[in-house]
Amino acid sequence: MGEKQGLVRGVFDSVADKYDLMNDLMSAGLHRVWKRRMIEALHLRPEADLRLVDVAGGTGDIAFRALARAEKLNSTLKAQVIDANAEMVRVGAARALREGINQAGEPAQVDFLTGTAEALPLADNSVDVLTIAFGIRNVTHRDVALRESLRVLKPGGRFVCLEFSHMPSRWLQKAYDAYSFNVIPPMGGAVTGDASAYQYLV
Ligand SMILES: C[S@@+](CC[C@H](N)C(=O)[O-])C[C@H]1O[C@@H](n2cnc3c(N)ncnc32)[C@H](O)[C@@H]1O
Incomplete structure (x- = not known):
């Protein structure tokens, strides 16, 4: 594991339990507005059957919001959150159960997987929408991650990245x-x- 990758992993291990609270505190709630705009940019279609993968998806914020939007549009959305950090994935999966998005004994609306943006555990041409929010800056090999995104997206699929700028x-x-x-x-x-x-x- 490279130095940056090790640092990133250590950081998210240590903050996973308080990650959502800290997002609200640090941004004074603004991250909710940015994420709402990201969901609009997905242009989810009404009455569609879609597969969304949220890379570096952490505790599931983007996937949960996309699911809520799809429900309003009467669309079926199957979501997967892929994150390099097992602690973030654990917190996200627990949150999905707590918020009633996944229910014990029922097929999951959102799956949580541990994996990296540079080696997505997904088949070629299999994803309709790929999102990455506040994640690309943490990725060590961005060129590889972008190639992976292109590989798994279906032709005409959407890639939507939310990130800070200057x-x-x-x-x-x-x-x-x-x-x-x-x-x-x-x-x-x-x-x-x-x-x-x-x-x-x-
Ligand atoms: C700032 S958090 C963003 C979480 C979530 N997308 C959100 O907007 O709340 C960044 C996430 O990127 C994950 N991450 C860092 N490097 C990664 C990589 N190479 N592949 C996948 N996930 C990675 C971290 O574990 C962390 O959960």
């Missing part, structure tokens, strides 16, 4: 950096007990 204004960027470097690591330390994990994430 601020258009220098002043906004300064304010954002000050917040990121001075507030997020201590906040992460107070909530998860691991400030260094949030130092890495920033």
Whole structure:
């Protein structure tokens, strides 16, 4: 395992249980708005039968939201969350049961698998929609991950990536950096007990 991969794994091992709470705290709830817009960008069709794979899907946020949207459209969606970190997968699978998305003894609406973006455990041309939210920056070999995405997507399938970018204004960027470097690591330390994990994430 490369150095970055090992670091990333350690970070998410240590924050998995508090990951969802920290997302709300760090972004003051804004991540919900960004994720809602991502779901709109999937352009799910009404009355369709679709397979969605959420890569680096963590605790399942994107898959759960896509399932709720598909239900509104009267579409059938089978979702799979694939994440490199077994702890995040464990927390996500427990959350799916707790929120009633999966029910014991019933076929799962969303499956959670451990695996990496660079070696997706999926057949060629088998996926309608592939999502990756706040994940691509953690991937060591992005070129390989993008080739894998293309391999598993059906012709005409959709790839939708949600990620941070740079601020258009220098002043906004300064304010954002000050917040990121001075507030997020201590906040992460107070909530998860691991400030260094949030130092890495920033
Ligand atoms: C910031 S979290 C995003 C989780 C989720 N997509 C969300 O938006 O809430 C990043 C996730 O990427 C996963 N990850 C990091 N490197 C990965 C890789 N090479 N392949 C798959 N998942 C990876 C981590 O384990 C972590 O769960």
